[in-house]
Each structure stands twice: as structure tokens, then as C-alpha cells.
Amino acid sequence: MTIVPGTYRIKNAKSWTTFDQSRKNHNVIHGWQERTDQQNQHWYVQRVGDAFHIKNVETGQYASVDGGHNSSKLHGSGNPTTWYLPQEGDGSVFITLAGSNYVVDLDMGSKENGTTQPQQPQQPQQPQQPPCPVSPGTYVLKNVKTGTVIDLSRGASDEGADVFGYDHNGGNNQKWLLQPSGHGQQMTLKNVQTNTYASFPGQSFAQGVLVKGSNQPQEYTISSADRGFYISPAQQPGYVLDLVHGSKDNGTKICVWQNNQQDNQKWYFERA
Template sequence: MSRFSIAKKLTSAAAAVGIAVSALTTAVPLNAFAASNYISDGWYYIKNVNSQKYLDVSGKKDADGSNVIQYKGNGGNNQKWYVTNLGNNVITIRSGLKGGRMLDVENGANTDGANIRLWSANGADAQKFKVVKSSSGVYCLKTENSGESKAVDVYGWSTEDSANINQWTYNGLACQQFKFESTSAGASKSSGSSSSSSSSSSSSSSSSSSSSSSSGSSLEVKNGGTSLSSALSKAKKGDTVVINGTVKSGAVKVPAGVNISGKNSAVIDFSSTSGSNGRGLTFEGNGSTVQNVCIKNASDNGLYITGSNNTFKNVEACYNKDAGFQVCNGGSNNKFYSCHSHHNADAKGENADGFANKLHSGAGNYYENCIADYNSDDGWDCYAAHGAVTLVNCQANYNGYCDGIYGDGNGFKMGGVDNKTDGEKAHLDPLNHVLKGCTAKGNYASGFDRNNQNGVVTMENCTGDSNKKYNFNWPASGTPSALGYKVTFGVAKIISCTSKNGKNNIGGAKLSGNCSGF
């Protein structure tokens, strides 16, 4: 059916219910609902939290199909948008260009990567967005055409001008977070005022429910003020070190029970570190919470965790020279929620995983709604782990190549041989890992990889898509190089999983439930 036909049918339907709508709005004034709206009706610039750039109609082209990108603030009408509330925090977003076209998901597609563009108003779900509050003044825009499973997103976490705006599975992270800056239809705005606006804004990523429960004191770290190392040296158990904006630091150790929380798009830049001692944040103790902060440019791991019972929420690790997050040497019962590890790369491509839960890590480590993408080695690597992990609704995409560096490139590599214990021969260490609702897409090797894991691994409602070697690589037997002899592995459980655009090797797994593509 053409868009014209859809629009005509919607118009007819609207006319049919016009009396009922009129009656409702007469009986209940519209302003009675206004207090419940996160964003009031009106004109706004819409700024992405991660890039600090604005939604922009490319080339100021006022036509159906015009592309929407991000661009530095320039005050043009192609960066102005009018919000109209439809109720229940569902809105439409109209361009400030003369044609008054709407922000629209191309063809109403319910797929990752669907383009965001302009289209004439038609009342379809492709032009409706559910506002989700992330933190004070920060919102995500779920798409109604996807059943609110996807959201408006800056493709690939780009911070560049002209980066594309698309639809992607909702994760609530900074690439999907936006600030609505009020303006008037005839006002102009310079990029300089955009900059000053962001400096007074609130935390870049977190819901109010995820704020620290610490009852201790707060110590603020900001550019030109107290250094991170100084603040940590003064902090006591229960205290919170608040990172305000971007700060630079050398490698530091976080004392047990000391928390770190970010605001104003917090970044800790470890570019001054060098060599294998250049780990950004090291956690040897227990009971810390870290949230709403980006860890970048460390010469080794971004975050190195050997302690236990630590919690990480909305933490980003990127552009480090080893794994973004590494849990090892007994680290147990650490929890990771909505964390993102991307573009970590070492020179040889051998070590920089997104999440390295390996090398004698303990039991009970848990990951939920976390993403590993564009890392030079693997998304998740569980090599020589000593405890099973649980992963829920996590994504491992496009790993194995980063800025011309190539590595192993598995999405979820579950590891099973321990050849790193002093005084012991290499041996199998069976672990019963659990993965639920996880997705592996476009990885250089396999999406879900046994990697000699001899335990009974459960994969439920997981999807492998377009991975170069196998979507699911789960052979029945193998000859691990560290052992030097053939072994028969435990039988994995693949329950209601999907494989598409790729092949599988699943002689060592049992399918059940509603599986497809195998």
C-alpha cells in the first residue's frame, strides 16, 4: 500500500472518531494532561548527549525523504523541531523547515539501521515517538513503529558532523540520549551557545533509579580543580567521587567501597598513561559502584577488576589499548548494567576485548543490557575463567577489526581450557555459562563460540546474524592446542534461538523450543 493510501485511510479514520475526540477534549481540558508530559509542546533544538551535536535536516532540503543527520549547532530552521504531545508521553516531531514535514522512520521498518528522515505528516506510527526519561533533562525516543523496542540512535556512536541518524534496538545509552533545548520559531542559535548549554546540563546517562545509594560524602573532580588521584586518596568507604565533565588522570586504584559517579557527560581521559601499568581504573577491593562515566585512552585496560561485589551502571569504555573491562584473578559477583565497550584495540589485535571475563575470574559475574562492538579482539572472552557468567540481553557486534587492526573477532567466546595455573598442566575447566536474549552480529569470526568450553552452556532466545565464520560454533569435539589431544565436549543447550545470514557448526549442541535458521 502506498504512503498516499495509508494517509488517506488514516484521515478517514480520524474523521470517523472526530466527535468522540471532540467530546473528550471538551470534557477534559488538554492542559489537564500537560503536567504529566516530560517535554512540553513547543520548539526545540535536539542535541545528542554523546556527540553534543544536533538533529539536522541534511542540506536544508525541504522534501519527502530528506535525510536527518547530526551537525554542530548553527541555529538554522533545519535544526529546529516542534514537539506535539499525543498523550502518555508519545510525541510527534515536526521540522522547522517551511514544509512542516515530520521526523519519520523510513517505511515504518522494524529493523536495526532503519533510516530516520523527513516525510509528510500522515499520522502513522513511523512518525510517533515515546519519550523515556534517562536523567534530569535527558531523554530517549523509542519508536512506536517498533513497538517501542527500538529508539532514535546516532549510528556507530559517531561524534562527527553529518553522522547518520537511524533506528536501533533500545539500549538507553548516550548514543540514544537527547536534550531538548527550548527555542522560538524565529530564533537563531550559535554553536558557541550550544557549548555553554551543555556545560550546565545534568548527567549524560542514567535513570534516577540508578543513582548511587551511598550515604557518605561527595568529592568533586573537574578540570582545573581537585585531581582524581587526590580525591580518591581522601575518600573513605561510602564516599562518592563525582566526575564533572571531562578530566584527565593517570592510572588510579579505587579504594574498597568508594563510589564514582559522573555528571555533565563525564569522561576520564587516561591518555597520559603508558605501558602495561597504564590501566585506567583498578578495583582490587569490594563494594564500589561506578556509574554515568566514560573511561577512555588508557594504555592498558580501561577498567581492571580483581575485587568482588562491585557494580557498574552506564559505564562506557573506549579507545583503550587493552580490554575495555577486565575481570580476572578471583573477581566475583560483579554486576554490569547498560555498559558499553567499543573501539578498544591493541597493536596486534590479540588482547583488546570488549569485556574480558577471564584468567581465573570467579563465579557470579553478571552482565545485563551491555554492548561490545568494534573491538580488535572479541566482544566477550571467557578464556581460563574459573566461574560461570550470566549474560542477559547483551550485544556483541562487529568485533575483530578496529581501525585496521584485526584480532580473533568472536562475539561471545566462552573459553574452556586453563593453561595459566602455576604448577598445573593445562586442563579443561567446565563452566555452565548462561546467555539469554543475546545478539551477535557481523563479527569477524563466530557469533557464539565454544572455544573448547566443556561445560553445559545454555543459550536461550539468542540471535546470530551475519557472522563471518559461524553464527553458532559449537562442535562436539576438538583438540585444544594447549592440551594436545582430542576431547569430547559437553552438550550445549540452544533454546528458541535464531540464526540468519550465516552458517552454523552445532554438532555439540541440542536444539529445543522454537529455533529457526539452523
């Protein structure tokens, strides 16, 4: 199970103290006795694919860490950190840094106000990734906002060939084979006409990087949205394939962008 997005107070299961972003120093997030009237103890839990961001209601800052290592301190930041929130049978949740087995840990489980919350390795190991919600097969990938589909330009097999949004015409260059990569629940997208992949060849991974055709497979995580699905690069679960500006124009680029749950970031998988 996993929790649903919403606004929460986050309490430690041992001490029953609350996630509190300090009003004296917004860089500090610590444990504190609950004060129900204080918005600095309230947090938006926002879904990003299969993972979450945790954002303070009062400050608008995110609960973040600088990498996965022992005793890395939780702090407030304008830059979100991506978390998995696997829920136990009793309703409790491990706040787990995406891509690691590190969890948020209340130092010594102390009830004292101001107790810091560093990361520690989780025991037992992080739960397995949820199964892919779309079965392997051949699909046309249709944008939820525009109805245009992911198209490999002219069916070109060249390394770095353009991939963009285009009106559906039934061509094999608009059909994609979704298949397991062999690594957990991650999938690849192979073009039916060329047997090349939707990937990012020769590009350093960053927000705004464009999707291109490549002989090198790229792994993705597929996750459910309210309509359609998000397609997230495996190395960046908080980011998704995004039809730029949600434009209906043929030739509109497709890039990787932070998941903000907009319809131009959602895709229908329609059997081809």
C-alpha cells in the first residue's frame, strides 16, 4: 500500500513528535511536540509518478536532503527531493529516499523538542518497486491533452532522430513496443518500424533534455495518473515525458520535465 496525496501532520511512530520546520531557521526540520494551529507542522504530500514530494504548508519549501548517506540532515529547500512512502500494515510509513535504502530517522527516537532527523539505512531493505500497470505489448502513445501521438520522425533509424508529437496516421513509426528491460519493473520503448528506442543519446540528463531515437535502450517507469499514465526515466522518477507547452502542432518536441501533473505529461497507451 501507499498513501494518497493530501495535507498531513507527520508524526514519529516512537516519540509521537511531529515533523516541524523551524520558524527561526527554515533550513532546519526537526521533531517537535504537536501544535495543531501551526502551519509549519503541516505538509503537502504531492505525487510525482510512483513517488512523492513533501512540501511545507507555511513556507512552501520541500523536505530535502543532499544525497543519500548516513546522517545527511533533513532540511527545508526550494528544490524538491523525491521520496517513496511504502505503507506498513499498521498504517505507518517509511520515508525512503528514492533510489536508495535510506530513510528519515528521528535521532535516537527522542521526544525532545528540536531533535534532528538524519537519514539512516533502512532495515529491512526497501520494498520492491510496484509492478508496471501497463502490460507489455505494442501501443500508440497518445497525449492526454492534445490527442497527438509519439512519432519517430519519418521512421528514421539514424542515431538521434527526432521524436515528437504528431497527428495519428497509423504508421509503424508511431507504434512502440513496450517491453521489460530485465531490471525490476522498468520498461523500454522500441519503435516498431526501426527497432530503435525512445532515448536520450549523447545528452547529459537534465530537465528539458529532448527525447530522440537511439540504438541504446532507455529504461522507464510507468505509473498511473488520474487519466492515462506517466512515463518516467528510471534514473529520475520525479520527472516525466512532457509534450512541450502542450501544443497540438505537428512536430512539437517531447522533453523530460519535472512532474507537475499536467495533462501534457500524461499518455494513453492504446493497443496498436
